[in-house]
Amino acid sequence: MWPENNSDGQETPPRRSFIEEARRAQIIGAAITTIAETGFDAASLAQIAARAGISKGVISYHFAGKDELMEQVVTQVYTSVTESTLPRVLEQESAIAMLRTHILTIAAYMRDHREQLMALREIFTKFRTPEGRPHYGITANEGIYEALEGLYRAGQDSGEFRPFDTRVMAVSQQAGIDSMFDYWATHPDHDLDIHARELADLFEYAVRPQSPGP
């Protein structure tokens, strides 16, 4: 469960010195910046160490290897976005409001944490095992999909939503959000607010019951 085991075998987080904690945070931050700026492949340990202003060996000393460093980056960013987003969604009272809030809140988070999300997306798409399988492919979204499916089913049960395949809707909504980020990251002048509102409209229309058109 924890990345390291204590000698006493307890499943407690490893006790870390002040220096260790500070270095790990510094290195994780340098990794995020480096990956966001240069892409995953070019973010070598040497680059990350140079950005942090430390020797390359320090990373090897504080992390088991590049893999553990990448895992820590993912954990930190993923935790942060979830904590900033999920409560806002859950406090809504209708399924429709939850849907809108999900999209709008994530867009707001993107605006303030562009670097972190760029790093996360780089790692998700490019981090592979030695055998070539993704560490965090689309399967890493499974948790999100299941949460969204719960939201959809609630809306369908209450009659707010029409019947549809919840898995397809979840995959598509998450893809819509990811593409919003990708497009904005590539076109920084693109209006993220408008995009978010339009995307919320899109899915609101997509899920609502509707009599056949003329």
Add this chain to the structure above:
Amino acid sequence: MWPENNSDGQETPPRRSFIEEARRAQIIGAAITTIAETGFDAASLAQIAARAGISKGVISYHFAGKDELMEQVVTQVYTSVTESTLPRVLEQESAIAMLRTHILTIAAYMRDHREQLMALREIFTKFRTPEGRPHYGITANEGIYEALEGLYRAGQDSGEFRPFDTRVMAVSQQAGIDSMFDYWATHPDHDLDIHARELADLFEYAVRPQSPGP
């Protein structure tokens, strides 16, 4: 315009011998298979040559470098999918029918050309210039976006579609299609037909005029 210039400076396609043409096709095919199976990063010239059963130097002889080989792969796959898809869309008579046909036809193409599309997606997401910028990032979709926007505007002008931001709709629809492929590629037992029909429904509901719900 063409990847190579003739000595006479004419902008004609380079005259290639039979052997040259066959080798290029063979190498492009081996590159597609290798990228699809092992991912872009692991698809070294050595791997591609080994799969083709030839010496590594042959690739250097027939292609200017790895970059030109990747470009040729993209060109071939992109041309193929466009030729198989676009005519079907254009023969439809209503904007709604075009929308549905676009999604369903691409899904059908996916089923029969999984390997090619996996390679294309690998190259799109991972092929970078030495400076770290993507060769074909999301900007490579610009042509698709513009075509879709034309379709949307036609539907809006005819009253088939509600008003919405066409750029956001185009980005989202393409993202929905790409995610359908990614999900299916990761979960081969996933029902691609159902997914395509549900996705077509999703966007049909999303674009149609609709009176506000209850």
Add this chain to the structure above:
DNA sequence: TTAAATTCTGGCCATGTGGCCAGAAAATAA
């Protein structure tokens, strides 16, 4: 102050990369 543990440095290593080339082999021309 001295001793021990922690933290850091700079450099070395094996590995894999894309590009390149001299010369062998094969196809084509004379």
Add this chain to the structure above:
DNA sequence: TTATTTTCTGGCCACATGGCCAGAATTTAA
């Protein structure tokens, strides 16, 4: 047949990578 061009081989190169280590520097403990 012989001469010439095209095609191919196998190996070499410089470079970058992640991991590793001996010993120096620093912090903490006694």
